[in-house]
Amino acid sequence: MGKLFYNLGVSLYIQIVRLVSGFNTKAEKFIEGRKELLFNLSEKFKGNSRPVVWFHCASLGEFEQARPVLERFKTEYPNHFVLLTFFSPSGYEVRKNYAQADYICYLPIDTAENAQKFVSITKPTIAFFVKYEFWHHYINQLTLNQIPVISxxxxxxxxxxxxxxxxxxxxxxxxxxxxxxxxxxxxxKLLKSIGVNNITIGGDTRFDRVKAIVDARKDIEIAARFKNGLPILVIGSSWPPDIELIANFYNNSTKKLKLIIAPHEIEESKVQRVINAFPNKSIVRFSQAENKQLEDFDILIIDNIGMLSSLYYYGEYAYIGGAFGTGLHNTLEAATYGVPVFFGPKYAKFREAIELVNLGGAFSVNTNEEFEKVFKHLFNDETQRKEKGTICSEYVMSNTGGTEKVIDFCKTLIK
Incomplete structure (x- = not known):
């Protein structure tokens, strides 16, 4: 009965996606990206003699967890063919040209027929499923073929x-x-309560990814000139409610403080909305900053993608967007630089946010008054600011090492 409901659920999901694909870009890409998928796979893998390792991620967030393991695996086993699949367009479209994988594609819909064909074509020698991915037919087909499956x-x-x-x-x-x-x-404990005992506490491999990002941090000359010795609050992946909260505080503040704002969406209308929120402040866009006297500006708006993780280095404080409804974005990239972290009220599904709040390195704020109270306290007490920042950086460092645990297990399987 469970299998019947599972298959019906998968079928219904696909029908709904097809119905909305005519007016929803993401749904359209979901459908279009899977056309001729198995045929293209067959062409790609025809004559392949290299052992295949398969990494599957739902979306972009899971890719960031997969990435340190994938890259470490590639270093240890350079002769393997790396296959990377995504369920969602938000992962595939961003990482479809990722250089460390030999082939990247969508995962065909989880039916018995698709799973049988996919495994038969690609012939993986080991398969990794990241975080929440538990597809019945694929897992079953891999097991039937005695292919190790690791989450x-x-x-x-x-x-x-x-x-x-x-x-x-x-x-x-x-x-x-x-x-x-x-x-x-x-x-x-939950897994053991249902008789699943082949478990290791390996942590979240994103911590390893974040550490690698920091180790490879690039100097951003424009950010350094903009800073000009003054404290900066870096606002990462901001949404309108986040900007509203910050603007209510900053527009009435007389403190010598600068802002670097990286909107989650950088379409012109979204950037202009951020600019309009600070009518009395001097603002410069990153794309127009090259030949300007940056020390004279209050706010630097990042109107590109890809440098946020390096920008946190220039801040004394960080505010992470998304926790007023859309989902909290990456807090670890900021925390690893040893700065106090702020975000909105909806963070209950994010383990690292919960733990950072409990440790005292991060602060959840619901109103302008709450943010102003905590921020002013840290701004006026440098010792406290540094202590809270140290809590954050030490938390990140204490949670690294998950990648090595996975790779060490692989070494017991691959001789």
Whole structure:
């Protein structure tokens, strides 16, 4: 019965996506990206003699968890063919040209026929599924072919179907994994409660990715000139509610403080909306900053993509957007630089945000008054600011090493 409902659910999902694809760009890419997919795979893998390692990610966030493991695997086993698949266009469209993978494509819809053809064509010698990816037919087909299946950076909650009385079908999916690397002890306990014991607490491999980003940080001359010795609040991946909160504070502030703002969306209308929120401040866009006297400006707006992780280096404080409704963005990139981190109220699904708040390095704020109270306290007490920042950087460093655990396990399988 569980399998029947699963297949119906997958079928219904696809029908809905097809219905909305005519007026939804993401849905259209979801459908178009899967046309002729198996044929193209067959052409690509025809005559391939290299052992194949398969990494599957739902979207871009999971890719950031997969990336340190994938790149470390490629270093250890350079003769392997790296296959990278995505479920969502938001992952595939951004990373379809990622140089470290030999072939990148969408994952065909999880049907018994697709799974059988996919595994038959690609012939993976080992498969990695990242965080939440538990596709019945693919896992079953890999198991039938005695191909090791490993999940890493996985995290579980009691509310998930695996732990419900009616969740036996889904529990069987978990039992087919050779090994599951979970993020925390709570996940380990939940899995053991349903008889899944092939577990290691491996943490979240994003910590390793963040450390690598910081180690490879690039100097940004425009940001350095803009700073000119003054403290900076870096606002990363901001949405309108985040800008409204910051603007209410900053427009009435007389403190010697500068802002670097990286909007989540950089279309002209979205950038202009940010500019309009600060009518009495001097603002410069990054794209127009090259020959300007940057020390004279209050706000630097980042109207490009790709440099946010390096920009946090120039700040004394960081505000991370998305926690007023769309989903909190990456707090670790800022935390690793040793700065206090602020964000909105909706962060309950983000383990690192919860832990940073509990440790005292991050602050969730719901109103302008809440933000102003905490920010002013840290701004006026340099010792406290540094202590809170140190909490953040030490938290990141103490959670690195998950990648090595996964690779060490691989070494027991690949001789």
């Amino acid at each position: 890493f950076s996985a995290i579980f909650r009691k509310s998930q179907v695996f732990f419900k009385p009616y969740g036996n079908f889904y529990r069987q999916i978990l039992h087919k994994f050779m090994h599951i690397f979970v993020q925390d002890e709570a996940s380990e």
